[in-house]
Amino acid sequence: MRHPASYTRTAIGLHWLVAIAIVTTFSVGLYMSDLPLSPDKLKIYSWHKWAGVTIFLLVAFRLMWRLTHLPPALPVGMPAWQHTAAEAAHWLLYALMIAVPLSGWLMSSAKGFQTVYFGVLPLPDLLAKNKELGKTLETVHQALNFTMAGLVLAHAGAALKHHFIDRDAVLARMLPFLKKA
Amino acid sequence: MNTLLKSALLLALLTGAAHAVEYNTLRPEQSRMTFVYKQMNVPLEGSFKRFNGQIIFDPAKPTLAKAMIEIDLASIDAGSDEANDEVAGKLWFNTKQFPSARFVSTSIKSLGNNRFEVAGKMSIKGRTHDASTPATFHPEGANGVFEGSFVLKRADYGLGEGMWADFGTVANEVQIKFRLVASSAAGKK
Numbered sequence: 171m172r173h174p175a176s177y178t179r180t181a182i183g184l185h186w187l188v189a190i191a192i193v194t195t196f197s198v199g200l201y202m203s204d205l206p207l208s209p210d211k212l213k214i215y216s217w218h219k220w221a222g223v224t225i226f227l228l229v230a231f232r233l234m235w236r237l238t239h240l241p242p243a244l245p246v247g248m249p250a251w252q253h254t255a256a257e258a259a260h261w262l263l264y265a266l267m268i269a270v271p272l273s274g275w276l277m278s279s280a281k282g283f284q285t286v287y288f289g290v291l292p293l294p295d296l297l298a299k300n301k302e303l304g305k306t307l308e309t310v311h312q313a314l315n316f317t318m319a320g321l322v323l324a325h326a327g328a329a330l331k332h333h334f335i336d337r338d339a340v341l342a343r344m345l346p347f348l349k350k351a
Numbered sequence: 352m353n354t355l356l357k358s359a360l361l362l363a364l365l366t367g368a369a370h371a372v373e374y375n376t377l378r379p380e381q382s383r384m385t386f387v388y389k390q391m392n393v394p395l396e397g398s399f400k401r402f403n404g405q406i407i408f409d410p411a412k413p414t415l416a417k418a419m420i421e422i423d424l425a426s427i428d429a430g431s432d433e434a435n436d437e438v439a440g441k442l443w444f445n446t447k448q449f450p451s452a453r454f455v456s457t458s459i460k461s462l463g464n465n466r467f468e469v470a471g472k473m474s475i476k477g478r479t480h481d482a483s484t485p486a487t488f489h490p491e492g493a494n495g496v497f498e499g500s501f502v503l504k505r506a507d508y509g510l511g512e513g514m515w516a517d518f519g520t521v522a523n524e525v526q527i528k529f530r531l532v533a534s535s536a537a538g539k540k
Contacts, residue, residue: 207433207434207436207437208514208517209514209515209517209520209521212390212391212520212521213391213520215390215391216393281431282392282395282396282430282431283395283430283431284393284394285393286392286393289391289392289393290392346536
């Protein structure tokens, strides 16, 4: 298969949609966990969980799209280690985008709170209620989230470095309006 | 042995047992009092660990039966530590001022087939309302088991005031389920 010259519109659209959804849901997650119990807290938790399920579905679609559509090639002359690092980081990001919502869902089940998507569609509880397991999964959900946050920062940092230091077209592939005429 | 004979024997045995027994001692340790409520449409289960009361039930004279159940509200498990702390507070049960909930039966109607409609007065948080529940009876070894469930509207008893008054987050309807076991204490009859 040959690498295309640019990402598809679908890939670009999904990238930014998922990016915004993840940053928002992550921030809401940070904010809500320290709230005292109130109706608002219960609402925010539900919204956070619905957002997580939505992100999971979008990422599943993204992953299928990625596996059936090659991305554009990386710039010629980029050191081999950077190639490897970029490749690894992207697949790790996909893995985390799947693992983070899954861990949240399992944590909810273990804590005894079923996930009812948009208050309408109950997701099955794969785990029975178990306080200890719930706490463990909370730690797992947090650790995965902070790992992903670190990786997202590295990902964005690398994109900015490509644009402003290397002055290549890597960032413009995802932001077509940056393309030089 | 043919089926007819078997049924006749069983019937004789059952009615014989029924006439001999009056269930008059509630066994809380074998009984269960649970509930299901909905929060953001998510069903959550809870239970009361401590309750006591009196049940007097003679299967031969079910309509003369009496029941009184008193629940120690501090023994609630509403699904999480956070929820347990919250429901003990003033906006919910206010357990400091109102430590227990009580149901006292006023009439018991037989619906046939060991099914009954139990009507009575429910008192929670200083408010008393009429309440009724269907209940079934079946003997289990030496004990009598009474099971049923009914819907309690939390707002009737001021459960969830102030910020919790809106039903959008926590629904008004709470499903109460009970499984009460009573034995017949010898000499009490």
